[in-house]
Amino acid sequence: MNDLIKKLFENKTLNNEEFLDILSSNKYDEELKKLANIRREEYYGKDVYIRGLIEFSNYCKNNCLYCGIRAGNSKANRYRLNTEDILDCCEEGYKLGFRTFVLQGGEDPYFSDDIFLEIISKIRSSFPDCAITLSLGERDYKSFKDFFDAGANRYLLRHETANESHFNKIHPNNLSLEKRKNCILQLKEIGYQVGSGFMVGSPYQKLEYLIEDLRFLEILQPDMIGIGPFLSHKDTPFKNFENGSMCLTLKLISILRLMFPYSLIPSTTALGTINPEGRELGLKAGANVVMPNLSPSNVRNKYELYDNKIYSGSEAAESIELLTKLIEKSGFKVSVNRGDVKRTTL
Numbered sequence: 001m002n003d004l005i006k007k008l009f010e011n012k013t014l015n016n017e018e019f020l021d022i023l024s025s026n027k028y029d030e031e032l033k034k035l036a037n038i039r040r041e042e043y044y045g046k047d048v049y050i051r052g053l054i055e056f057s058n059y060c061k062n063n064c065l066y067c068g069i070r071a072g073n074s075k076a077n078r079y080r081l082n083t084e085d086i087l088d089c090c091e092e093g094y095k096l097g098f099r100t101f102v103l104q105g106g107e108d109p110y111f112s113d114d115i116f117l118e119i120i121s122k123i124r125s126s127f128p129d130c131a132i133t134l135s136l137g138e139r140d141y142k143s144f145k146d147f148f149d150a151g152a153n154r155y156l157l158r159h160e161t162a163n164e165s166h167f168n169k170i171h172p173n174n175l176s177l178e179k180r181k182n183c184i185l186q187l188k189e190i191g192y193q194v195g196s197g198f199m200v201g202s203p204y205q206k207l208e209y210l211i212e213d214l215r216f217l218e219i220l221q222p223d224m225i226g227i228g229p230f231l232s233h234k235d236t237p238f239k240n241f242e243n244g245s246m247c248l249t250l251k252l253i254s255i256l257r258l259m260f261p262y263s264l265i266p267s268t269t270a271l272g273t274i275n276p277e278g279r280e281l282g283l284k285a286g287a288n289v290v291m292p293n294l295s296p297s298n299v300r301n302k303y304e305l306y307d308n309k310i311y312s313g314s315e316a317a318e319s320i321e322l323l324t325k326l327i328e329k330s331g332f333k334v335s336v337n338r339g340d341v342k343r344t345t346l
Contacts, residue, residue, distance in 0.1 A: 002031055009035045012259050013218065016211050022255065023207045029251055036254035036286030039261040042345045044288050048332045049264065049339030051100040051133065052093035052294040052317055055303040056081040060106025062137075063172040066202060068233035068304045069106050075235045077302045080110060081295070083119050089294045090123055094130070096320050097336045101127075102156070102291060104135035111136075113143050117150050124151030131338045133195075138175075138183050141190075148190050155187045156195040158226055161202065162216040163209040170202055170238075184220060193341055195224025195264070200252060201244020202230040210252070214259065223341040224289075225256050225263050228270030231306035246274050250285040257286030262343045264289050273310050280330040289339070290327070292317040 001009075004021065005028055008014050014022070022028050057080045058069040069076055081089075090101050101123060105111070116136070123132055133154035134147060144155070159180050161167050167177040188194045198213045199205075217225065229244030249271060256265060266289040267282025275281065279290060293300055293311055300311035324334045 001035075002028060004028070005031045005035060008255070008258050009039075012261070016208075019211045019214065019255075020207055023210060023248070023251070026247065026251075029247070029254075032251060032254035032258070033285050036257035037284070039257050040286050040288055043262050043342050045346060046332045047288065047335035047339075048283060048327050049100070049289045049335050049337075050098060050320075050323070051102045051266075051289060051291040051339075052089070052096075052098035053102045053104060053291040054081070054086055054089045054093075055104050055293070055295045055299070056086055057105035057108040057111065058299075058303045059108040059110065061109055062107055062175065064175070065170050065172070065237045066199070066230065066233070066306075068236060068306055070236060073235045076304070079299045079302050080108065081299070083115070083122065085296065086119055087122055087126065089296070090127060090130075093294045093317060094127055096317055098294070098317065099129060099336060099338045100131040100133060100154075101294070102133040102135060104156070107137040113139075113146060116143075117146060120147055120150040120152050129338075131340070138179060141186050144183075144187055144192075145190050148192060152192070154193040154195065154224065156224060156226060157184050157187065158195075158197040158199075159184060159213070159216060160198050161205065161209055162198070162212040166202075166204055166206075166209050169204045181216070188220065188222075193223040194220070195226055196220060196222050197224075197226035197228075199230045199244065200227055200249040201242070203238050203241045205230075214255070217256070217260065222260070223262075223264060225260060225265050226268060227252055227256070227265075228268040229274050231270055231273060231308075233304065233306045243274060246271065246278055246281070250281055253282055253285040253287050262341060264339065264341055266291055269310060269315060270306070272315060273306070273308055280326060283327070283330050283332055288332075290323065292320070292323055
């Protein structure tokens with residue numbers, strides 16, 4: 001075993017120079033993947049957890065330069081689901097075997113705290129054995145606390161980049177890294193299982209910035225970590241930038257598994273979009289979560305954060321048999337329970 005990889009395997013961290021060595025070379029990739037699988041099996045065995053993703057709105061008040069549903073994209077075909085639509089998605093998902101629902105949308109001003117509280121309360125009362133995950137963007141402390149008290153269990157809020165200068169280059173002036181980090185830390189304080197993460201290969205990113213991302217996650221000790229390659233969208237200011245690297249993303253999944261062996265790490269839609277086998281490769285690199293789409297089929301193609309996003313086939317929640325076969329072919333098995341984080345080994 002390479003001494004550097006052995007050190008990461010045993011100590012769960014490296015110094016900045018050592019991380020840079022790993023990130024800038026492909027000579028460690030296979031060994032990283034092998035050890036990441038060892039660590040995952042210690043905590044989760046061969047289980048892959050499925051989450052039912054409900055993309056409830058593609059309206060957004062923000063103008064993030066990389067995002068296809070940014071407020072400034074006049075070409076976006078906008079939609080909103082109402083409370084009954086969302087509950088119907090949960091009902092369908094429950095019948096298919098999902099025990100976690102992920103509510104994700106743009107920061108849509110229409111969805112007030114009162115509306116979300118009604119949605120959360122109805123999901124909680126109708127499906128008491130299920131986990132409710134929110135991905136609603138930045139809110140104030142009271143909103144986060146009220147949602148938690150109403151029955152939400154988990155919250156996903158990616159920091160996207162932990163370098164302030166980089167953050168400012170890819171976000172509008174009204175967003176700040178300090179506020180984003182504060183929101184994430186508040187969520188943990190309240191008691192959520194918290195997920196964060198970052199884009200790989202976003203415009204102006206340096207390898208050193210990725211190390212800053214790893215350092216922020218070391219402080220946070222997140223329950224969930226979502227990363228994916230940057231993918232451009234034709235109607236954004238970043239339309240001409242190259243997509244991020246799948247290989248670097250897979251390497252970082254392995255690194256994250258070794259640093260945070262207990263974590264729930266999705267193999268994302270972005271990986272499946274950049275490569276037909278991307279999601280399976282993500283699982284083999286150390287990921288242990290997939291999030292098929294439960295949204296109504298007539299809106300799935302409208303939640304377009306980036307070009308060519310996949311939303312059919314094994315990406316669709318109703319194709320659970322196809323998804324199960326793909327996961328089993330990759331050497332894993334679908335787990336139908338809630339899939340809460342495990343901080344100790346099996």
